[in-house]
Amino acid sequence: MSKNEEKNIQDIINHLKVSGFVYQNSEIYGGLINTWDYGPLSTNMMTAIKKYWVREFISREGNYQIDSKIIMNPKIWKASGHIDNFADYLIENKVNQKRYRADHIVKDLFPEINVEKATFEELENIIKEKVKQYDNEKCEWTSIRPFNLMFKTQMGAIDSTAAQTYLRPETAQGIFVNFKNVSRTTRAKLPFGIGQIGKSFRNEITPRDFIFRTREFEQMELEFFCEPEDSEKFYYYWIDKCKKFVELLGLKNSNIRIRPHEKEELSHYSLGTSDIEYLFPFGWGELLGIANRGNYDLSQHMKYSQESLEYLKDDGSKIIPFVIEPSIGLDRLLLALLIDAYEVEKLEKDDERIVLKTDYNISPYQLAVFPLVKKLEEPAKNIYDKLLKTTDIRVIYDKTGSIGKRYRRQDAIGTPFAITVDFQTLEDQTVTIRNRDTMEQERISVDEVEKYLEKFVK
Numbered sequence: 001m002s003k004n005e006e007k008n009i010q011d012i013i014n015h016l017k018v019s020g021f022v023y024q025n026s027e028i029y030g031g032l033i034n035t036w037d038y039g040p041l042s043t044n045m046m047t048a049i050k051k052y053w054v055r056e057f058i059s060r061e062g063n064y065q066i067d068s069k070i071i072m073n074p075k076i077w078k079a080s081g082h083i084d085n086f087a088d089y090l091i092e093n094k095v096n097q098k099r100y101r102a103d104h105i106v107k108d109l110f111p112e113i114n115v116e117k118a119t120f121e122e123l124e125n126i127i128k129e130k131v132k133q134y135d136n137e138k139c140e141w142t143s144i145r146p147f148n149l150m151f152k153t154q155m156g157a158i159d160s161t162a163a164q165t166y167l168r169p170e171t172a173q174g175i176f177v178n179f180k181n182v183s184r185t186t187r188a189k190l191p192f193g194i195g196q197i198g199k200s201f202r203n204e205i206t207p208r209d210f211i212f213r214t215r216e217f218e219q220m221e222l223e224f225f226c227e228p229e230d231s232e233k234f235y236y237y238w239i240d241k242c243k244k245f246v247e248l249l250g251l252k253n254s255n256i257r258i259r260p261h262e263k264e265e266l267s268h269y270s271l272g273t274s275d276i277e278y279l280f281p282f283g284w285g286e287l288l289g290i291a292n293r294g295n296y297d298l299s300q301h302m303k304y305s306q307e308s309l310e311y312l313k314d315d316g317s318k319i320i321p322f323v324i325e326p327s328i329g330l331d332r333l334l335l336a337l338l339i340d341a342y343e344v345e346k347l348e349k350d351d352e353r354i355v356l357k358t359d360y361n362i363s364p365y366q367l368a369v370f371p372l373v374k375k376l377e378e379p380a381k382n383i384y385d386k387l388l389k390t391t392d393i394r395v396i397y398d399k400t401g402s403i404g405k406r407y408r409r410q411d412a413i414g415t416p417f418a419i420t421v422d423f424q425t426l427e428d429q430t431v432t433i434r435n436r437d438t439m440e441q442e443r444i445s446v447d448e449v450e451k452y453l454e455k456f457v458k
């Protein structure tokens with residue numbers, strides 16, 4: 001097993017593009033910078049990951065899931081603080097008119113400086129005094145200015161600022177503004193959570209590192225409402241739950257760490273935040289975050305909407321609940337899972353194979369069915385059809401090329417098992433089943449395939 005520091009991110013990206021996990025967005029028109037589409041393989045994986053999130057964060061916890069809109073009343077973003085605070089520090093090189101995130105430049109060139117703690121004046125001084133060349137170009141810097149990350153759009157046919165709205169930069173606010181609706185219609189008692197999965201948009205100054213930081217991405221967020229005095233307990237509960245969740249999906253423990261935020265780097269709403277970081281080949285990076293948002297959001301929405309969002313306790317007293325928020329970026333999690341799974345293995349006779357050792361439960365396909373030779377296509381296809389129609393196994397049929405080539409193709413896209421239909425199958429209804437990781441084969445009855453694979457279901 002190779003270590004992540006030794007993995008080459010460019011090799012992994014090339015592999016993901018060539019094998020159909022990720023496509024260049026708008027490719028036939030020359031693409032759209034730093035924007036990617038997901039092919040069937042990634043989409044299968046993401047569907048499986050979302051299913052596990054719903055199970056672990058919603059159903060098994062007795063929480064509620066909703067689906068609010070991407071475009072909402074713009075007053076929401078004033079109340080949430082996004083209009084005033086949701087900005088990165090933008091600096092421009094006057095020589096080539098390129099724009100950069102000031103903290104990224106300092107992080108790249110002076111890794112010993114803790115950019116999270118640096119003020120905007122400090123960043124500006126460091127860059128103006130010390131950075132004479134960047135991105136292979138001479139530099140003359142403008143001053144730093146805050147750049148709001150929300151995408152603006154217009155609602156309806158009126159082209160005026162009155163019609164200006166935003167694409168949501170997080171799914172969380174759709175939950176806060178529905179808090180009253182959900183608690184009234186479900187009659188839920190504290191503590192309880194409301195979660196949702198959906199797209200979020202941020203006009204990042206420098207999207208980078210492939211699908212790690214993009215302008216459109218998907219979030220899986222839970223807002224867990226509780227009594228203020230219980231918030232510390234639930235903060236640690238959800239940190240632990242998130243760690244177990246990414247391990248359940250197959251991330252190696254040695255590539256994960258929990259990093260509590262220092263006071264200076266807390267978001268405007270947060271009383272405490274911890275990130276779960278992943279060791280990407282380009283260094284440790286935030287995979288997901290857990291924040292204690294206190295009662296900031298509900299209080300702000302009460303103030304701006306003039307509606308009460310208080311919770312009535314059984315003893316007749318009213319409180320504004322505190323909120324613990326585990327927030328997971330699906331695209332980033334997918335990238336981490338693919339990097340974790342990627343191996344280039346040396347085989348006999350100077351041969352090697354690329355293999356994605358994805359967990360069975362989130363693999364794009366879980367089983368491949370091959371006919372050994374052309375003559376056996378019909379019985380193999382019949383077995384494939386039956387598995388498709390009568391089981392939940394994600395199964396793929398492949399008849400092209402030698403068996404060796406077909407194994408390699410499935411290894412490269414992470415299919416953990418492959419069954420081959422041969423002449424013996426016609427006599428005794430058995431097939432060989434080959435394990436992607438060990439490459440070992442055994443013979444089992446066709447009727448036992450589903451039961452055989454059940455052992456791997458988590």
Ligand code: GAP
Nearest residue numbers: 170172212213214217287288289327328329332
């Ligand atoms: N509601 C809280 C919130 O949105 P965040 O730390 O800004 O917190 C949560 O985002 C998660 O969303 C991150 O940990 C990351 O996984 C993902 N995320 C944020 N910005 C992203 C981007 N530009 N591209 C991909 N994923 C992103």
